[in-house]
Amino acid sequence: MAFQYHIHIMTLFPDVVGDMLCESILGRAQERDIIRIDCHQIRDYTLNKQKQVDDYPYGGGHGAVMQADPLYQCWKHICDEMGKRVHTIYLSPAGHVFRQADAKRLQREYDSLILVCGHYEGVDERFIQECVDEEISLGDFVLTGGEIPAMAVADAVCRLVPGVLSDPECFIEESHWDGLLECPQYSRPEVWHDKRVPPILLSGHHANIAKWRRKQAILRTRDRRPDMYEKLDLSSKADQKLLKEISAEEAEHSEE
Template sequence: MRIDIMTLFPDAIEAMMGQSIIGRARDRGFIRLYTHQIREYTTNKQMQVDDYPYGGGRGAVMQADPLYRCWEHVCGEVGERPYTIYMSPCGRTFTQEVAKELKAAHENILLVCGHYEGVDQRFIDECVDEELSMGDFVLTGGEIPAMAVADCLFRMEEGVLPEESCYTDESHWNGLLEYPQYSRPEQWHGRKVPAILLSGNHGGVDDWRRKESYKRTMARRPDLWARFDQSAIKTKHDKKILQQAKDEFAAQQENEE
């Protein structure tokens, strides 16, 4: 998979994305990540990329022309028009399901990072395929959202993580939150690791993890739980685990009241 990022701060993205798992995967050729400095595509000595908004108001708007020149250059490098996403609080919310959709549908993705009061709508109308938001809040620029999207997509690419379960067992993949995790020592500040995790009973561990995933989702994200398709749980054993989770969650709620 190839992801290009149009930005005013390529060094910031390179510093972050060049580290750890994503950085190693890039060095080994499992993924391709390229950053593009929008200022290099201006036509003035000041390398100006913004100007006052028509109609008045505070701040500045990124101009369509340098964005378009940069976008054209990326299209030429990729060899085709990449699926172009503008990181914007006005877009649809980015979720794991959206990530799966993008990963399945597009081999080449271009992420556009806005700044100031946003970008000229004409560039969006002509070049952008979709706008994505990280949630109901506003940041000073699109770099953090773009890195989040790139990281989420890249970690699903073959070779980036040791095996597929490294991301399919995590929060949101199946519509649930992940179960609690523990490591050494067995006891810390008087808090013990759940005995089942020390038992060597792999089936019991799997059941415990599934049950805790249900309970955590019910407690922390009732909106996710409401959308979770319980009818997909077919076997008697799995239904039993689900019922145990519901009973334990209900008992916990009663104790807290």
């Protein structure tokens, strides 16, 4: 079976990871053979009778380090099965911080990935040097293992595969797609706890609704993520008009 996208996750907890990624949208996409996510138990590839995959670090120190050979044997099995070297990512606090641009790049440039989940004090550097193509981090913090970052990367990449979501607009209009945060969203009922849905969203005037959403996205990005706002290209006539409207509205409110 040829899938549009195939992700392999090397982990010590394949059941937990697999169950999570077989639910909801990704689960339905797998049922329709659009994507496939396989979890591989690293312990199955060790020659140690106790299924040990870690040992004390050379040079001393606390904790243990995942050994290179079980990781390599698991990685080699996947590549042999795929008939090629598969782009391999190690989820690591030392990696570059994952962004939406990375999700788009990984979906665009590859049709399969191997995600390696580390544990303990990390993995033997020699495995990284020989088999890993890039290291990715979720942010400037440390987790007990790589499973949560691997699931996040798998989810972010797979949802961009054509057919996984019902319509490209499901992700094109979301936060981070074009450098903006998404505008506020509302659903029924029209009034909840004395708070009303903005009248413009009830007007049925699609052009005005689109304009309102764009304005709200600009405001939200400016106020919550000034770092993103500084990088925005708002030079179009439509955006310049919105910026003038925003300035005028804020000036009017400040005088009240």
